[in-house]
Amino acid sequence: MDFQAFQAYEGRAAAVGGAGKDPVNGPMIRHWCEAMGHPVPVDGSAPQAMLQVWTMGGLSGHAAGAGRSSAYEELLGRLDAAGCTSVVATDCEQEYVRPLLPGERITFDAVIESVSGSKTTKLGTGHFVTTRMEVRAEGGELVGTHRFRILKYAPAQGKAPKQTAGPRRPRPVVNRDNAGYWEGIRERRLLIQRCAGCGALRLPWLPGCDACGSADWDTVRAGGDGVVFSYVVMHHPPFPAFDPPYAVALVELAEGVRVLGNVVGVPYDKVRIGMPVRLEFLNTDDELTVPVFRGEG
Incomplete structure (x- = not known):
């Protein structure tokens, strides 16, 4: 080069x-x-x-x-x-x-x-x-x-991951600020940052608290209950790893923070704002686990 x-x-x-x-x-x-x-x-x-x-x-x-x-x-x-x-x-x-x-x-x-x-x-x-x-x-x-x-x-050549169930989903960008979040997901735990200064919870993970500015934090594990705060039904663009139409929701967890994820277990056209959902984890392939939410309404 x-x-x-x-x-x-x-x-x-x-x-x-x-x-x-x-x-x-x-x-x-x-x-x-x-x-x-x-x-x-x-x-x-x-x-x-x-x-x-x-x-x-x-x-x-x-x-x-x-x-x-x-x-x-x-x-x-x-x-x-x-x-x-x-x-x-x-x-x-x-x-x-x-x-x-x-x-x-x-x-x-x-x-x-x-x-x-x-x-x-x-x-x-x-x-x-x-x-x-x-x-x-x-x-x-x-x-x-x-x-x-x-x-x-x-x-990289010669390092293609195993593909046994069709095309792979895109990989998340993992950096020093969110590596702990994705490690928790691999262990089937959704971890929320908690500011050590003021106690404010935050998701997605950030290097510092947007409420008080403190750089010190620990984590709490999400219980898994939530409701659909907003959602969109994806029809386009087509992508080999997905089968549109499907629903993607912004879920408000019981802890008060919000996270994105697919809604599963109910038809895409039955998803509604306020619908109760429950956190699950989906192994999309041998390398990637993502949080999804099962509709309970």
Whole structure:
């Protein structure tokens, strides 16, 4: 792999003059807060963790050419040509300057911050590509940055997992912040983080408490009872490891936190908000176990 050719893209634009499709608005803030279990700020501002939301193009995407730069696509194309045809998102980092207020419109620019040397992982060998986005309010005031990292890699040869029951489900991205969660799932335990400072429970796992900021925590095991807080029936896109239509629910556990999972045991068109469900674990193949929820209504 010609690392110098890849490294030459560092510092080049990944997006120029992008603009949010919608102004910061109350309904989106409320929906996001309800889905994430985050309190709606009393001053009406957007939670700062929503930063990326305002830059996203939704299902229809941004208008052709809007905010895009050819350099990023060129880099990915050259990595493809070098055999790094697979991609996985690895992590993101955000820095906040101030909250955004309803009615504000944002713009954004992004730069290819770094391309790593060749790295070998369990997935295969490739390069980490990091982009850094600056999000600005009207007038050009910086309100936050979003750093996003992917691994473009050539899949490892001769390490294909056993496939005895058809195509595999996609693998979860496991990192230092959530490894304990997935270890618990493999042991058929759903573990919830508990802040050692204020006792607040949180799921998904985070490196620190979003209530008091403490970095100290332990875990409690979920009892397994819950109700469907929200759900969607998946019809599209088709994927070999799934058999649409099927229901995916945001389940509110008895402990007060929420988690995503398939609803099983009832027809997809019988799933309803408020339906009682019970936690189970599904071995999708020899390597992956996931939490699912059996409908009891």
